[in-house]
Amino acid sequence: MQIIMKNYINSPEFEKINKDYYRYKEDYDWVRITDNLIGLESFFHRARQKQFLKFLRPYLDKIPPEAILDAGCGTGLFSRYLPPGAVAVDINPRHIAKAKSHAPQINFFTGDLEKLPFEDGEFSLVICTEVIEHFPIPQKPLSEIKRVLNKNGLLIGTVPNKSWVWHLRFLSSTRPAEPFHNNFKKNEIHRLLSNFFSVQFLKKLAFGMNWVFIAKKF
DSSP states (O other), X not given: OHXXXXXXXXXXXXXXXXXXXXXXXXXXXXXXXXXXXXXXXXXXXXXXXXXHHHHHHHHHTTSOGGGEEEETOTTTTTGGXXXXXXEEEESOHHHHHHHHHHOTTSEEEEOBTTBOSSOTTOEEEEEEESOGGGOSSTXXXXXXXXXXXXXXXXXXXXXXXXXXXXXXXXXOTTOOOOSOOOOBOHHHHHHXXXXXXXXXXXXXXXXXXXXXXXXXXX
């Protein structure tokens, strides 16, 4: 039964269902949930935002804004902290509309992370937070991110950890009904990233619910 389910999740049919959900149906505003105490996820998003920014900010002054990409930016939770002229992309046009209001200084694009609308080696830094776990085949977006990074470019992001805390997510009133959501053990995310990058840093954050990583293109 598990083999059948895995084969279905990795099938083109499920990939389309999953992608259509994020493109046409999802209407989750990370900025609204983070900035307002609406449900339990507000505490998680606030902690993740505060801790992730500590890792991100030292790099923002070293890289030209136009060479920074927020991949899978959602409604602009982290885009709003990027310098004017930075670039962001998301598959959901409703998210892009909201993100523009939260981060008017950013150049936003609607696009698919499996086929990014950018040239090879266009960026020095790609930010990708809480995105990879939504892809049944995460190698696809990671390959595209590597393509658009220049030599020695950096990928900085987060993914969910396989923590018992996630079992309490059903208590959240803001939890979206996603068709696919993966959590990673340390060795799993390290092995996945290592197929495309040299992993420089990997650490838990946000009550142990997430991994933050820094990976360098090789």
